[in-house]
């Protein structure tokens with residue numbers, strides 16, 4: 001690190017001689033304008049556990065209440081930003097890392113950013129948590145057993161995986177590590193799965209009770 005006329009030249013990873021520039025508008029000013037606190041809502045769970053359904057319904061509910069939100073969906077991002085990545089462990093880690101960085105930017109912009117990815121490895125999710133101040137990361141675990149996800153199988157992927165036509169499919173022949181201590185768990189209520197509306201309301205209630213829906 002080298003300091004010249006109040007400018008700090010530094011090296012981060014492979015980037016040498018880079019300098020951080022502060023913007024005259026800060027996070028607090030953006031929050032005040034939007035009347036909300038930017039944060040990352042990280043939804044993790046098996047394929048078919050309802051991540052996209054929850055993300056969509058949650059964002060509908062927030063939008064209807066006048067909040068600015070955005071969804072980063074794993075499947076969708078693999079159509080663009082992450083299309084060069086496979087499903088082997090290193091590529092999944094890179095996938096999660098890139099989405100974590102993007103989510104961090106959205107949250108810094110003051111947006112309530114939902115990231116919905118299988119994100120099967122605890123250390124990858126924890127690395128994303130470490131990117132933002134602790135209170136800005138809300139991990140949501142879709143606690144839906146593999147058997148139920150496999151019965152739902154809306155895209156026919158479990159069937160293909162069981163037939164050996166997809167290799168390394170999460171839950172079948174690839175691991176999933178559930179969170180040990182996350183902010184929200186979506187699970188059975190009175191022995192029944194909650195409706196998408198009720199799942200989203202659970203998250204909105206958390207946001208409200210923890211002061212995210214005001215500046």
Ligand SMILES: Nc1ncnc2c1ncn2[C@@H]1O[C@H](COP(=O)(O)OS(=O)(=O)O)[C@@H](OP(=O)(O)O)[C@H]1O
Pocket residue numbers: 046047048051052073074075078087091092093095096116117118119120155157166167168169170174
């Ligand atoms: N091998 C394998 N394992 C798991 N999932 C697979 C695989 N191959 C393709 N798909 C499809 O990719 C979607 C998951 O992408 P993600 O980016 O969320 O995965 S990960 O976080 O990198 O593990 C996942 O979407 P969701 O069903 O929404 O979870 C699948 O449609």
Ligand SMILES: Nc1ncnc2c1ncn2[C@@H]1O[C@H](COP(=O)(O)OP(=O)(O)O)[C@@H](O)[C@H]1O
Pocket residue numbers: 045046047048049050051052053054152154193194195196199
């Ligand atoms: N709470 C729920 N109750 C019943 N079915 C659900 C619920 N949430 C999602 N589903 C259904 O389960 C399937 C998988 O949901 P999806 O949101 O695509 O999961 P994921 O994004 O985790 O793969 C879809 O057919 C969806 O309609």
